[in-house]
Amino acid sequence: MTPPARHHLADAYRELVRGCATITQVVHAAHPQSGACLPLPAISLPQDADDVRRQLDMLIGNLFDEHAQAVNQQWLTATRTCTHLTADNVIAVKELYYGWYQLLGALNARMQGQPGLDDVEKRAANLAYTLVTYLRAYPTSPVRHLRLRLIGQRVRPYETPRIATPP
Numbered sequence: 001m002t003p004p005a006r007h008h009l010a011d012a013y014r015e016l017v018r019g020c021a022t023i024t025q026v027v028h029a030a031h032p033q034s035g036a037c038l039p040l041p042a043i044s045l046p047q048d049a050d051d052v053r054r055q056l057d058m059l060i061g062n063l064f065d066e067h068a069q070a071v072n073q074q075w076l077t078a079t080r081t082c083t084h085l086t087a088d089n090v091i092a093v094k095e096l097y098y099g100w101y102q103l104l105g106a107l108n109a110r111m112q113g114q115p116g117l118d119d120v121e122k123r124a125a126n127l128a129y130t131l132v133t134y135l136r137a138y139p140t141s142p143v144r145h146l147r148l149r150l151i152g153q154r155v156r157p158y159e160t161p162r163i164a165t166p167p
Contacts (some may be wrong), residue, residue, distance in 0.1 A: 019103060020045045023096050030089060037082035038090065039074040041097055052108050059101040063094065099127040149165045 020043055024036055027034050041062040046052040049071040064072055075094050081089035 011088070016103065016107070017045055019100060023100055026096060027093055030093065031084050033083075034093070037084060038070070038078050038093060042094075043097070044099055046104065046107075049108075049111050052104055052111065055107060056101065056104050059097065059104070063098055063101060096127075099123070103127050 023043065027038075027040065031038065039062060041059055041111075042056060045052075046055055060068055062072060063075070064070065071094070075090070079090045082090055085093070106123045
């Protein structure tokens with residue numbers, strides 16, 4: 001592996017570490033008892049290629065329906081039944097895990113030698129920036145005032161995501 005490739009891989013790994021820890025922090029800040037209301041997947045820092053694929057399979061089952069074409073019913077149910085967060089906030093939490101899924105998917109593609117080698121860095125930067133923006137926007141706000149809904153689906157690195165704020 002060339003020195004630049006090693007450097008990019010090290011950067012991607014650092015973003016992976018930060019992303020995993022920060023998702024958990026953001027979700028806990030928004031909803032301290034989130035496990036009681038939300039179908040949260042048990043993410044962790046992947047230890048090897050098999051662990052990446054295991055987490056991808058777990059996330060597919062958690063985020064999508066059985067055909068992997070629509071949102072899993074458990075998330076839709078949570079938008080109606082969680083009394084701590086608005087439906088928009090529940091979907092925003094799900095989207096954080098979807099960002100993790102995209103990052104692991106890009107990492108898996110890289111490990112299999114598929115094209116798009118810069119995709120891991122882009123996905124890591126997007127996820128990390130979105131998470132940091134959430135933390136800065138709502139460091140101490142009460143949960144009932146949070147509106148984490150993203151308007152738009154993709155966030156480019158260094159572009160501020162548009163977050164719906166309370167009226």
